Amino acid sequence: MAQMALQDRAQQAPAARMGMTFWPWFLQRVTGAALVVLLLIHFIVNHYLNITEAEQGILHGLVVFSNVAERFETPGYWIISILLLSFSLFHGLNGIRNIAIDYGAKGAVDKAVTGALSLVGLAAFVFGIFALAAFLD
Amino acid sequence: MYKPLDAQFQARAMRTGTVAWLLQRLSGVFITVYLITHIIVIGNSVRGEDAFDDLLSTFDKPFFLVLDAGLLGVVAFHAMNGLRLILFDFTVGLRYQKMMFWAAFLVAVGMFIGSVIAVRNLF
Numbered sequence: 001m002a003q004m005a006l007q008d009r010a011q012q013a014p015a016a017r018m019g020m021t022f023w024p025w026f027l028q029r030v031t032g033a034a035l036v037v038l039l040l041i042h043f044i045v046n047h048y049l050n051i052t053e054a055e056q057g058i059l060h061g062l063v064v065f066s067n068v069a070e071r072f073e074t075p076g077y078w079i080i081s082i083l084l085l086s087f088s089l090f091h092g093l094n095g096i097r098n099i100a101i102d103y104g105a106k107g108a109v110d111k112a113v114t115g116a117l118s119l120v121g122l123a124a125f126v127f128g129i130f131a132l133a134a135f136l137d
Numbered sequence: 138m139y140k141p142l143d144a145q146f147q148a149r150a151m152r153t154g155t156v157a158w159l160l161q162r163l164s165g166v167f168i169t170v171y172l173i174t175h176i177i178v179i180g181n182s183v184r185g186e187d188a189f190d191d192l193l194s195t196f197d198k199p200f201f202l203v204l205d206a207g208l209l210g211v212v213a214f215h216a217m218n219g220l221r222l223i224l225f226d227f228t229v230g231l232r233y234q235k236m237m238f239w240a241a242f243l244v245a246v247g248m249f250i251g252s253v254i255a256v257r258n259l260f
Contacts (some may be wrong), residue, residue: 092169
């Protein structure tokens with residue numbers, strides 16, 4: 001595989017060329033492209049628009065609980081937050097799995113790596129949902 | 138298929154494509170570690186408003202603001218270079234791969250400098 005001629009590799013589907021199967025490859029691209037847009041919104045809304053308010057002392061800091069809680073009154077902010085949480089966790093942890101595959105993980109090793117990363121992702125997702133929900137109180 | 142890291146270095150000098158591949162991988166691992174940290178830090182919301190504001194105010198110092206700007210730069214590079222890689226999956230733009238790497242790099246540097254300028258009054 002490693003010695004495969006360049007021309008033969010070019011004939012392969014993109015996922016196979018990188019030693020991946022279709023769905024992880026496809027979802028990595030979809031979540032990646034979506035994260036570009038979601039993160040742009042995240043940075044503008046959470047970290048850019050409140051700079052002036054922090055400068056003028058309207059906010060007593062850059063990240064303030066009551067200010068975040070206000071944003072959660074908009075349903076769209078929930079959608080963006082949950083999409084960010086799930087997409088970023090999948091994209092990051094699937095990326096780590098891709099590195100493991102590059103270093104030769106397959107079969108039982110790949111299963112163990114994938115299982116461990118899935119557990120980390122699931123735990124972080126559940127904790128993240130609780131963290132977001134706390135802003136409602 | 139990718140070769141292991143040391144084999145990559147031995148096989149060829151550090152050309153633009155190799156540098157881009159390496160930076161994408163390092164930035165990806167870094168951002169994932171940051172992401173988990175970020176979820177834990179913001180997760181302090183479960184401890185209530187006062188505890189949350191108390192903790193988050195420690196990050197309003199110039200040192201952390203510059204780190205934040207650096208983080209945004211790293212994320213911007215990973216995002217722009219990621220879009221470049223998606224194009225390559227569909228064999229689009231391969232002829233301009235070096236130029237597109239430097240474009241991604243410039244966007245990242247621009248975002249870093251722009252962010253530092255944006256928060257300058259908070260220093």
